[in-house]
Amino acid sequence: MAIGRLAGYSTQQVRDLERLGAIPPAQRSANGYRRYDHRHLVALRAYRALAAAAGPVLARQLMPVLLTGTVDEAAERIDELHAAIARGRSQLREARSGLDAVLVETGEVFEERDAMTIGELAQALDVRPSALRHWECEGLVRPDRGSPVRHYGAGAIAEARIVAALRSGGYRIPAIARILDQLRSQGLTAEARELLDQRLAELTRRSIALLDAAGHLHEFLNQLYQTATEAHPIA
CATH class of the missing domain: 1.10.1660.10 (Multidrug-efflux Transporter Regulator; Chain: A; Domain 2)
Structure with a gap:
């Protein structure tokens, strides 16, 4: 599966992440095969970066929220990650x-x-x-x-x-x-x-990794914002 190779995951891992709601559901072709596009690649890279920084459990919990919530809710959750960085540094x-x-x-x-x-x-x-x-x-x-x-x-x-x-x-x-x-x-x-x-x-390491993940999450969040704008254009 090309999308898996680009994101660094196996075919089964991509399917598992889709099943868990960590990436958008794939469209199905007439013969039943899954069809992934750039949206899925952005989501996979965001999940991978978040899992590396905060752990796969938190990433699996957060990504479905980002996907299904409003853009404002998604931005708020990202802000919470940055706040966690500050707390971690203070505790250190x-x-x-x-x-x-x-x-x-x-x-x-x-x-x-x-x-x-x-x-x-x-x-x-x-x-x-x-x-x-x-x-x-x-x-x-x-x-x-x-x-x-x-x-x-x-x-x-x-x-x-x-x-x-x-x-x-x-x-x-x-x-x-x-x-x-x-x-x-x-x-x-x-x-x-x-x-x-x-x-x-x-x-x-986790604090620095969260900073690195912010770039991937920004792209993912910007994509959600564009999708929401296209679905509900401003008059």
Whole structure:
């Protein structure tokens, strides 16, 4: 299938993506064969770029929405991807700062007024308070429970930043727990450094890949806009 070769997919993959609604349905010729055109190539390339950046699951979920929704809705979803890039970059910087705070022993006394409540920390990390409670139950974050109200000091804040960044990058709880255990007991061991560097590099790669995907998504979105305009011309 020529369309598959141009997009870098097998014939079966193209058919599967059509079945899932990730690309427009193909027209059928008189003998029943599928007929693909430039619209399908643009959609396939947009899907491929999006899958490389955000993962195939998100791409399979998003492409049907872009295809069947309004142009305004499609543009809004693309804007959300750019916002996700910004959040990822922010989390990456905070993870590096948190890592420094955990590893560097300055000897300075942490002032109580700098501690955060669970609500303040959740807002700073852009997560739900329930996520912080879950991380506490898993032993990932250790707030001060000397009073009925949780208070997060320097170490807990730094570790929460690391957890938030790694969770957003796809790390599972056991792997994060292993990293934090090593940081707490041995400092930055070779294994902990490798795991952290791999995940932080992956977050950077995904951010850059989303920027690359934006070009393909722009072409795809522009094509949708032109199609909508042709179907409903402005008087």
